[in-house]
Amino acid sequence: MSYTYYYKKSNMLHGSLLNIMGTGLDALMIGKEEVVSSVWDAIVLEIKRLHHMLNRFDTSSEISYINNNACIYPVKVSDELWRILLDTGRYHQQTLGYFDITLSDYTRLYFDKENHSVFFDGYRISLDLGGYAKGYALKKIQEIFLDSDIRQALVNFGNSSVLAVGSHPHGKSWNIGVEHPFQPKVQLKIFELSGNSLSTSGNTSQHKNHIIDPHSGVFISEKKMVSVVSTNCIDAEVLTTALMVADSESVGKIQANFPGAASYTFNLQ
Amino acid sequence: MERRNFIKEIGLMGGSSLLISAFPWLYSCTSEAQKEVKGEKARLGIIGTGSRGLYHINHLLTLQNVEIIAICDNYAPHLQNAVALCPKAKSFSNYHDLLELSDIDGVLIATPLYEHAHITIDALKAGKHVFCEKSMSNTPDDCLAMYNAYMDSGKVLYIGQQRLFDPKYLKAIEMIHSGIIGDITGMRCYWFRNNDWRRSVDHPSLERKINWRLYKEYSGGLMTELATHQLQVGNWVLKMIPETVMGFGDIVFWKDGREVYDNVSLIYHYGNGVNMTYESIISNKFNGLEEQILGHKGTMELEKGKYYFEDVKPAPGILQLINQIEHNIFDNVAFAGPSWVPETALAYQGEFIMDKVSKTDGASSVGAMNDGSLELVEAFCHAVITGKKAENLVEEAYYSSVLALLGIQAMEEQCIVKFPDQYKIPYLNFATS
Numbered sequence: 001m002s003y004t005y006y007y008k009k010s011n012m013l014h015g016s017l018l019n020i021m022g023t024g025l026d027a028l029m030i031g032k033e034e035v036v037s038s039v040w041d042a043i044v045l046e047i048k049r050l051h052h053m054l055n056r057f058d059t060s061s062e063i064s065y066i067n068n069n070a071c072i073y074p075v076k077v078s079d080e081l082w083r084i085l086l087d088t089g090r091y092h093q094q095t096l097g098y099f100d101i102t103l104s105d106y107t108r109l110y111f112d113k114e115n116h117s118v119f120f121d122g123y124r125i126s127l128d129l130g131g132y133a134k135g136y137a138l139k140k141i142q143e144i145f146l147d148s149d150i151r152q153a154l155v156n157f158g159n160s161s162v163l164a165v166g167s168h169p170h171g172k173s174w175n176i177g178v179e180h181p182f183q184p185k186v187q188l189k190i191f192e193l194s195g196n197s198l199s200t201s202g203n204t205s206q207h208k209n210h211i212i213d214p215h216s217g218v219f220i221s222e223k224k225m226v227s228v229v230s231t232n233c234i235d236a237e238v239l240t241t242a243l244m245v246a247d248s249e250s251v252g253k254i255q256a257n258f259p260g261a262a263s264y265t266f267n268l269q
Numbered sequence: 270m271e272r273r274n275f276i277k278e279i280g281l282m283g284g285s286s287l288l289i290s291a292f293p294w295l296y297s298c299t300s301e302a303q304k305e306v307k308g309e310k311a312r313l314g315i316i317g318t319g320s321r322g323l324y325h326i327n328h329l330l331t332l333q334n335v336e337i338i339a340i341c342d343n344y345a346p347h348l349q350n351a352v353a354l355c356p357k358a359k360s361f362s363n364y365h366d367l368l369e370l371s372d373i374d375g376v377l378i379a380t381p382l383y384e385h386a387h388i389t390i391d392a393l394k395a396g397k398h399v400f401c402e403k404s405m406s407n408t409p410d411d412c413l414a415m416y417n418a419y420m421d422s423g424k425v426l427y428i429g430q431q432r433l434f435d436p437k438y439l440k441a442i443e444m445i446h447s448g449i450i451g452d453i454t455g456m457r458c459y460w461f462r463n464n465d466w467r468r469s470v471d472h473p474s475l476e477r478k479i480n481w482r483l484y485k486e487y488s489g490g491l492m493t494e495l496a497t498h499q500l501q502v503g504n505w506v507l508k509m510i511p512e513t514v515m516g517f518g519d520i521v522f523w524k525d526g527r528e529v530y531d532n533v534s535l536i537y538h539y540g541n542g543v544n545m546t547y548e549s550i551i552s553n554k555f556n557g558l559e560e561q562i563l564g565h566k567g568t569m570e571l572e573k574g575k576y577y578f579e580d581v582k583p584a585p586g587i588l589q590l591i592n593q594i595e596h597n598i599f600d601n602v603a604f605a606g607p608s609w610v611p612e613t614a615l616a617y618q619g620e621f622i623m624d625k626v627s628k629t630d631g632a633s634s635v636g637a638m639n640d641g642s643l644e645l646v647e648a649f650c651h652a653v654i655t656g657k658k659a660e661n662l663v664e665e666a667y668y669s670s671v672l673a674l675l676g677i678q679a680m681e682e683q684c685i686v687k688f689p690d691q692y693k694i695p696y697l698n699f700a701t702s
Contacts, residue, residue, distance in 0.1 A: 003580045005566060007448060010594045014587070018580075023608050026587040028594075156587060160608035170599040177603030187603045202607040225607065 002044050006033045015040040020051050023158025030152035039148050046140050054133045067126045074119035082116045094257040095242035096250050100214035101127045134161040135237025160200050164193035178227055188266050197233040201226050201240035213245040220245055223268040230261035293660035297648035306334050311653035314339040314373045316364045317380035318351035320635045326354050328643045335650040341367045364388055368395040375653035381481040382488045386411035390418040398425040400649045404493040405670040409692045412670050425652040428666030430501050435641030437574040441622050447595050451566030456545040458499035462632055463554040465523050483527035490529025491549040492673040501669035502560045503545040509698045510668050511537035513687050518680035522552035535676045558631030574626030577619040664696040
């Protein structure tokens with residue numbers, strides 16, 4: 001379901017898309033009505049396409065097909081998904097294994113670089129792109145903005161991933177605050193975003209055990225939250241998840257691999 | 270009693286200057302205006318000390334900037350109730366005597382409807398500022414005479430349309446005007462109760478004096494006592510006055526000798542094609558009371574203080590940001606955090622206009638808590654001290670009063686009534702006609 005409203009006085013389109021990648025997406029775009037409306041249409045098409053490709057709960061998605069068959073035989077993967085899977089492999093290394101799309105045992109995932117196929121070699125693992133997909137989607141939206149010359153926009157992907165282009169119409173940046181998940185109205189930090197994205201990960205009272213440590217297989221129950229700001233939407237997305245689970249020794253090493261990203265850990269105990 | 274910071278509580282965008290441009294009658298509620306009256310007192314006389322008069326007196330007694338100098342009622346038991354609350358005030362049974370007091374700056378009139386016009390006009394002519402309860406009068410001619418007397422007098426006139434001071438209404442109207450529910454395509458106003466609307470009477474000879482609401486000579490019944498509040502909301506939303514009205518009214522259930530309808534259904538038609546339906550039945554309370562504003566993107570229920578989107582609900586925070594941008598404001602918005610999971614459509618219960626919304630079931634014929642009545646009389650007290658008029662307030666009240674009366678005419682004559690030219694005063698779409 002998509003909703004749009006054009007605020008003429010502010011030359012601003014508000015687009016809202018519900019029930020997509022497990023959450024909702026809101027975009028504010030400044031520009032002429034015909035331009036931003038067609039950009040919104042392009043965003044909706046793109047996000048629905050990615051939702052369909054990357055959603056492991058959708059039995060007809062490509063990722064489901066892989067999950068259901070790669071334990072039996074090497075499954076050939078489409079070009080785009082192949083590039084995504086290689087990218088997640090690179091992130092796996094750079095985060096010392098804390099970012100793991102298998103959520104359990106990355107060594108069971110075999111890539112055949114010649115045939116562009118993946119194989120689980122008899123093991124029932126399941127690929128989950130949850131910690132990557134929203135960042136990837138924002139990167140695609142960023143490309144759409146660039147192609148159509150949108151210079152001021154804010155995209156909020158379910159609060160956890162925010163992309164800021166240019167600035168708020170009446171300011172030098174988009175100033176987005178991070179809320180305390182257990183104490184509504186308490187702002188933990190305000191980020192002045194422009195040309196970058198903010199990703200946040202953490203446990204909330206409604207959403208307890210949803211982040212797993214791939215090394216131990218244990219859910220993270222600590223009351224903490226991690227925010228990352230980066231010009232690369234995917235880096236921000238991947239890092240928040242990795243830093244939520246990484247042990248204190250590894251945190252610095254992981255951060256060193258992402259010199260362009262600024263990370264903030266909020267201890268909420 | 271702890272005073273509420275009225276303007277702050279509304280939490281409207283952009284502080285008081287934008288607030289006043291949208292709702293100019295609220296000037297007296299701003300902190301600047303409150304400084305102007307510091308240490309001064311409005312010296313008031315109260316005319317009419319029945320249930321609504323006592324309700325106002327109780328509010329006035331909590332305020333700093335007011336002194337009740339005199340009270341008046343021509344029904345001794347009601348006057349006694351007020352004497353008990355205001356033992357130092359002079360008491361009268363004839364309002365003319367009260368108006369002669371030179372140490373009174375303003376009067377508050379809470380009499381039965383048929384006495385509003387002549388007391389208001391006499392008070393303005395006596396050089397007093399006036400607060401008169403709604404509706405203005407029981408004939409359009411008298412409403413117009415009140416308006417003209419006000420314009421000629423140079424004095425302040427307030428009419429008791431407290432929704433103009435009710436935080437949840439102000440916030441809701443601001444949101445509607447910002448486009449949150451899209452284009453307004455319809456309005457449904459209704460007030461349902463299940464009671465006979467009678468007061469107990471000690472002696473049959475007092476029936477008409479006490480139960481004046483039930484007789485045409487003194488009241489327009491449901492239309493003047495209830496509908497005026499809600500018709501005003503419709504005009505406020507559309508920034509327009511309807512041009513025609515039609516409807517039916519009958520005494521369906523309470524056939525107890527009353528003369529006013531206990532069941533009314535009307536349609537007010539605006540120049541842009543939008544209809545505002547108005548229904549009131551007092552023998553069934555299932556629907557309660559509401560002003561429901563229908564837009565092509567959503568619905569606002571002002572009485573409940575809730576709104577609903579037609580299709581999807583934007584993530585929290587985004588609407589705040591939109592509102593800022595529409596008001597040329599740059600500020601922080603806090604919505605970032607762990608992933609948000611939206612409600613499904615079936616479970617969708619709508620959004621609250623404000624954090625704290627006070628609600629009423631509409632059954633009381635005296636008044637509800639936190640409905641703007643206190644702020645309204647406080648603003649009047651400030652205006653009495655400063656002599657500054659409440660811009661647009663009388664015009665809003667005038668049209669809702671006249672529209673209620675035209676509705677009665679349409680029901681009694683069973684015809685479509687076009688807004689008569691002679692009752693148009695310069696405001697909104699009738700400013701130039």
